[in-house]
Amino acid sequence: GIQVEQSPPDLILQEGANSTLRCNFSDSVNNLQWFHQNPWGQLINLFYIPSGTKQNGRLSATTVATERYSLLYISSSQTTDSGVYFCAVGRYYGGSQGNLIFGKGTKLSVKP
């Protein structure tokens, strides 16, 4: 099956710093999503981005499908950005609806 690797596993930042999170995947995919898991466990959708670049406020993401990686950029980090960031990929073929395969996540801690 598809393997998903995220790096770094842990990241500690001072408030205001920028960061880049990486997601590598082992095969072609139709779906790639970035999530933020808040301290209460809720997975918040950040981006649906199987290819290309998207931006939403201080967050942006880029997926280079041909090279099988995606990057999540966080600029001017805030303490509320703390939590675990997950990359998840999926592949749909024929009538299959597939499912998401998750990386192990990057745990981000933003210090005031």
Add this chain to the structure above:
Amino acid sequence: DVKVTQSSRYLVKRTGEKVFLECVQDMDHENMFWYRQDPGLGLRLIYFSYDVKMKEKGDIPEGYSVSREKKERFSLILESASTNQTSMYLCASSTFGAGGPENEQFFGPGTRLTVL
């Protein structure tokens, strides 16, 4: 706005009990999924359903069953709860599509289940 709800945020059960976890979505989605999340293992798929009364096994279906009698509701059943089923359970839904943006999955708030 997209909404997936789960019946309980926290649940404590005893070994051997039958446990029902309920998930409801209000987006008219065809696909629904149950995942469990464990430290060091990440999120793993237990079961999914792409239509009423249809179900497919995921990566770790042992010890679980599911029920989908209505489109908006997907239940996860632990027939005889065991301590190794203590975990965070997350439900998700998506539309039925061909690999485009319609396949974006949306998650509920999760249920933290403790089996004593």
